[in-house]
Amino acid sequence: RQLDGLELFRKATDSVGKVGVGNDFFAIGGHVALDNDRGGVVAEVLPPLIQVDGSSSEASTIRWLLDQLVKEVTANRPGAVLASKQLAQLLFIQIIRFYLAASEPLTTGWxxxxxxxxxxxxxxxxxxxxxxxxxxxxxxxxxxxxxxxxxxxxxxxxxxxxxxxxxxxxxxxxxxxxxxxxxxxxxxxxxxxxxxxxxxxxxxxxxxxxxxxxxxxxxxxxxxxxxxxxx
The missing domain is CATH 1.10.10.60 (Homeodomain-like)
Structure with a gap:
């Protein structure tokens, strides 16, 4: 069934929204704030969706980063906000690396x-x-x-x-x-x-x-x- 994301997170505790008992899967959402001057250049060369192959060399690193993010978000430990931000940045870098390694030759650009x-x-x-x-x-x-x-x-x-x-x-x-x-x-x-x-x-x-x-x-x-x- 469809869910209203705004309603779900309005009732969330510590930024974690649950459907039922919440044990079937864990979805992580976030965003990367790009620099006003150069951010458009990054957005122009990236596709709207990057799907990481689970058998790729980057997948194990990405899986570890996701596991750590889940722990930081759910465990409510000291420094969790800072740690989550750093992990998210590393996750973004690994996804870009996967895209560069797996994609067709890129169009010209930085x-x-x-x-x-x-x-x-x-x-x-x-x-x-x-x-x-x-x-x-x-x-x-x-x-x-x-x-x-x-x-x-x-x-x-x-x-x-x-x-x-x-x-x-x-x-x-x-x-x-x-x-x-x-x-x-x-x-x-x-x-x-x-x-x-x-x-x-x-x-x-x-x-x-x-x-x-x-x-x-x-x-x-x-x-x-x-x-x-x-x-």
Whole structure:
């Protein structure tokens, strides 16, 4: 028979809803909060449903994580909330790993690039130091490839060239920084490797259609409006 999930969990104790005695099976529900800037990129390359084959190499790890999640949710032990969050993150990672290993070749994008053993180290370098003045030759050398081979392979996987990817990454980080407001535009520009505020502004405007200060003021007004509605 059909069940009203909202009604079921309205009567739940410690986030556990039961039907009957609740011994037939245990279903776990949850969600992963993706970053506002890059989350859409993740969602675009993942299917609406990933079914993990019980005979796969990842299945035993996923089964263990699920068992631990059930214990944390039901045992009401100290630190259960924190432990459950960490286990859920590990579960998400294992499911993504299974998908990457079992799926057909991915369409171009950062996830496909991350799954390429020759390209992934370059991605980690750029994400680790986005403000560093990376050059094509330097990145190619770091991964043991020629400039041409690296550039072609990177674009075939990521859909854009290495330096274009770096520029897009910097703008995404700039969007977050401007919304958080922890640094001035000049400080943010310097931290992301731009020699001048003008160079930063031009790069940001090409990608977003707005100058950095305008972008920051727009989101400041949106935050203020949201705060008023929540009062």
């Amino acid at each position: 996830l496909r690039a991350l799954n390429d053993a020759r390209i992934a180290p370059a991605l980690r370098l750029m994400h680790g130091e986005p403000g560093r003045p990376w050059r094509l030759g330097e990145l190619a050398k770091q991964v043991g490839m020629s400039r041409t081979s690296f550039a072609l392979r990177f674009k075939a996987n990521a859909g854009v060239g290495p330096l274009t990817y770096l520029q897009n990454l910097r703008v995404s980080l700039a969007e977050r920084g401007l919304r958080e407001g922890a640094m001035s535009v000049s400080e943010l520009a310097e931290s992301l490797g731009y020699a001048t505020d003008s160079a930063f502004s031009n790069a940001f405007k090409r990608k977003t259609g707005m100058a950095p200060k305008h972008y920051q003021s727009v989101f400041a007004r949106m935050d203020e409006s949201t705060s008023r509605h929540l009062r």
